[in-house]
Amino acid sequence: MPARPRADPYAGVIPLLVLALVAVAVLSIRLGAVPIGFGDMASALAKLRTAPDALDLTERVFLDLRLPRALACVLVGASLGLGGVLLQALFRNPIVEPGLVGTSSGAAFGAALYFVLGAALKFHAGEWTLPVAACLGGALSTAAVLGLASAAGGYRESTTAVLLVGIAVNALFLSGVGFLSYIARDPQARSITFWGLGTLSGASWRAVALLAVSTGLGLFWSLRAARGLNALMLGEGEALALGVDVKRLKLVVIAVNVLIVAVATAITGIIGFVGLIVPHLLRLLRGSDNRFLLIGSALLGGIVLTLADLGARVLLRPAEMPIGILTSAVGAPVFIALLRGRKSRIE
Amino acid sequence: MLIADQVTRQVRGRRIVDSVSARFEPGRLHLVVGPNGAGKSTFLKMLGGEVRADSGHVRYGEADIRSFSWHALAKMRAVLSQNVEIAFPLRVREVVTMGRYPHFQGRPSAADERVCDEVMGFFDVEAMADRDYLTLSGGEQQRVHFARVLAQVWLPGTPRYLLLDEPLSFLDIHYQLEFMRKLKALAQREELVVVGVVHDLNLAARFADRLLLLHEGRLVAQGSREDVLTRENVEAVFRVSPRLVGNAGGPAMLWFDEAREFRGHHT
Secondary structure (H helix, E strand, O other), X not given: OOOOOOOOOOOOHHHHHHHHHHHHHHHHHHOOOOOOXXXXXXXXXXXXXXXXXXXXXXXXXXXXXXXXXXXXXXXXXXHHHHHHHHHHHHHOOOOOOHXXXXXXXXXXXXXXXXXHHHHHOOOOOHHHHHXXXXXXXXXXXXXXXXXXXXXXXXXXXXXXXXXXXXXXXXXXXXXXXXHHHHHOXXXXXXXXXXXXXXXXXXXXXXXXXXXHHHHHHHHHHHHHHHHHXXXXXXXXXXXXXXXXXXXXXXXXXXXXXXXXXXXXXXXXXXXXXXXXXXXXXXXXHOOOOHHHHHXXXXXXXXXXXXXXXXXXXXXXXXXXXXXXXXXXXXXXXXXXXXXXXXXXXXX | OEEEEEEEEEEOOEEEEEEEEEEEOOOOEXXXXXXXXXXXXXXXXXXXXXXXXXXXXXXXXXXXXXXXXXXXXXXXXXXXXXXXXXXXXXXXXXXXXXXXXXXXXXXXXHHHHHHHHHHHHHOOOHHHOOOEHXXXXXXXXXXXXXXXXXXXXXXXXXXXXXXXXXXXXXXXXXHHHHHHHHHHHHHHHHOOEEEXXXXXXXXXXXXXOEEXXXXXXXXXXXXXXXXXXXXHHHHHXXXXXXXXXXXXXXXXXXXXXXXXHHHHHHO
C-alpha cells in the first residue's frame, strides 16, 4: 500500500510566529516617549563599534533602554509560555498556570520580605538583591510544595497531590505577602503592590543575559522532554508502558519550570495569564503535540508580552502602567471567550 | 515466554496478589477472569512492570523484568489499560503514532507510518485518522487504543508481548466478537504472547486458549475452560450458579443465576 501524502497540521505556524515576533519587537523598540527611527538604530549599532562616546540621546535610549527591554520581553514571554506548556502537560490539565507549583507566590513573598525587611538585613547583593530574594522565595515554596505533596498519599496520580498542595502553599505565601504589606510603611507597601503587578522597567543588559541563559536552557531541556510529555497525555501508566521514565520526566519538567519561572518572576514581578492562555490558544488552533506547543508558545509568549509591554508604556504616556494589569485585564476576557467557544478546531 | 514466579503484592498488609505463578506462551490467548477485587488488574500491571512485585519474579524469557529499562521493555511489550482519559485535543493518527514512540527518535520513519496505517486499517479506524480523538464515542476511542497498542508490537523481531486490561468494556457485541477473533488470529500468526483480563465469562470461555481464575489475590485454577469454569469454581468465586443453555441454531452459552445462599445479601 503506497503511503498517502499527508499534510502536517502544524506546518507553517512557527515561521509565521517568528516573523510576527520580529515585527512586534521592532515596533516596540520604535514607539515610546522618544520615537526611534531605523536610522537611529543603524547609526547606534555602527557607533557602538567605532565611537561609543559619540552616541546621542536617542541612540542611547535605543541601546540602553529599548533594546534590552524588547529582548527581556521576548525572553520573559518565552519563559512564561514554556512554563505554561510544561505544567499543563505535566498535570494533564489545560487550565494550569506556571505559578501553580508555588514558584511565583514564593517569589512574591521573597520580594516582599526584601522590600519590608531588606534594610535591616545584612545580606546585600547590590542591584541583584531583589531578584536573588525572589528566586530564593520561589525555590523555597516550590520545594515546600513538592516535599509536602510527596508526603500526601492516597491519590491515584501523584500530580493530583502536587496540584492540591500547590493551591494551599500558594494561599499561604500570598497571605504572608499580605501580612508584610499590612505591617509595611506606605512606600514599602507600594513597592510590594507594584512588584506584584509586574513591570519590565528594570530590564538591563545583565538581566537580559541572565534571562537568555535560563530561557535557553529551559527551551533545550523542554524540547528533550517533549515526546515524554506527549505520551504522558495518555496517563502515567500508559507513558511508562511506552517506555517513558515518568519519575525522571516529572523531575526534569518541574526543575526546568522552576528555573525559568523563578528567574523571569524575579526580574519582572508577577505577570499573570500569559502562561495560561498562550499554550491554550495554540492547542485549540492546531493541536496538542508538545514539540509544536513548546516552540510555538515560546514565540507567541514573546509576542504577547511585547505587545502588553508596548501597551503598558504607551497607553498612559508619559506614565507607565504595570504590565500585569494589562495582561490580566486583556487575558481574563480572552480566556473566558476561549472557554465559551471551547470547540477544538483541529479537524 | 512470559513467566510469573510466585509474585506477591501487598498494600497495607493485605495481599492484593498472593504468590501467583503462571507461564504465558507465544501464539496463545491467555485470559484472566475473576470477580471484582480479585487482583486481576494488579497482576497484569506486575506483568507489565508498572507495579513491582514485593516478592517473586516476573521474567521475560530468561531475563528478570528488573533487568530491562523502561525503553527496552516498551520495545517488546505493549499494555492496554482499563481507562485512558485524554484532556487535550489530539488527532487519531497522533494517538496511534505514539504506539511507535519506543521505535523511533525524532520523526517517525516511513516504516512507522506504514505500521500506523496498517493497524488503523486492522481495527477499522482509518476513516477517523484525522478526527479529534475527543469527539469519538467510547467504543471508537477504545479501538483507537487497540490500534496504538498493536502498533507498538506490530513488526516482528524480538519476542513480543501484549497485555490487555478489560479491552472489551466499551465495545458493542459486534466489535467484542470481532476484536477477540482478530486478537486470537493475530496471536497465532504473529506468535504474540497475549494476556488479557476480561469480565464476560462467555467470551472468555469461547476464545481463551488458557484461562486463569483469580480470587482474593490467589490463583484458584488455570487451564482449559473445562478445567477452570467448573460449577464448583464459578459458584465459589463468583457467587452465581452457571447453567448451560443451548438453542437450536444458536451457540451454547452460560447463563448465570444468583446463587440461592447469597440472594439475601442484595435485597
